[in-house]
Amino acid sequence: MSISKWAVGSAYGPVLTSTELYLLQAADGCKGLELNPILNHSLKSFHLVFNLANGGYDNADPDKDLAFTQGDQPATIPRVSELYVIAKISPWVATVTASQPKRGVTLGDVINCVWSTYGENTITEAEWSSLGVREQERVKRASVNNQINSNPSMGWNGGYPFSPSTMDAKNFRRSDWLRDKIFFDGIEIDDEYAVKRLGFKAPNVFVMSFCG
Structure with a gap:
């Protein structure tokens, strides 16, 4: 080609x-x-x-x-x-x-747009509520993993500011919805x-x- x-x-x-x-x-x-x-x-x-x-x-x-x-x-x-x-x-x-x-x-343009769509936008309350409890827990874990992978110093031993149990919709980006x-x-x-x-x-x- x-x-x-x-x-x-x-x-x-x-x-x-x-x-x-x-x-x-x-x-x-x-x-x-x-x-x-x-x-x-x-x-x-x-x-x-x-x-x-x-x-x-x-x-x-x-x-x-x-x-x-x-x-x-x-x-x-x-x-x-x-x-x-x-x-x-x-x-x-x-x-x-x-x-x-x-x-x-x-x-x-393609890369910038998909990054803006998923990496810079958060999940809304309505979108979060559309997920079942099990799916919400998976998104929570994905969010923690994504943030730690992006900044390893924020790991548990480095004083990560919150645990998955305290997180709500305002903490999540659309990329977290994608899980792995x-x-x-x-x-x-x-x-x-x-x-x-x-x-x-x-x-x-x-x-x-x-x-x-």
Whole structure:
């Protein structure tokens, strides 16, 4: 697979809005979006893993310590102004908007959006109440583990400020909801799930996969 067409630059076609994309698909002018191979792991030389609990990057191949420097590459071809990322293990939709409209959604936009959606937002009281007691306890344990892993000095012997039994919804981020599935491992098309979840399918709706 050639990676040259994913190089950063301006020599691309127009950036399509969601409406334009749907119209093109309806007219059979666009069969779908081609994902950047870094997002679906068809690029064998680099496997991106992103920690939604602490914002850290990791190349999943332990023998190759490669930095993520491809953030300005387009996320799709054709380029689009928005992508929507859902997940089978969470109730939220990450709406990815191009940070530079003339450039379209980039890899960096995707990563920044899923981080903002899961790493920077807390679980609401209503969302917390929707969980059963057993699921709440699992989220509590995940929150403690995520915070200790992000700052080992906050471990039990280091004076961790509270125990799981004293925690309530205001203590939890959305990444804690994911429990041990906190590593973003790419996105993929799953029209069947999109219809089940949203009631419709669209070329720019993707399902997030995880590893943990």
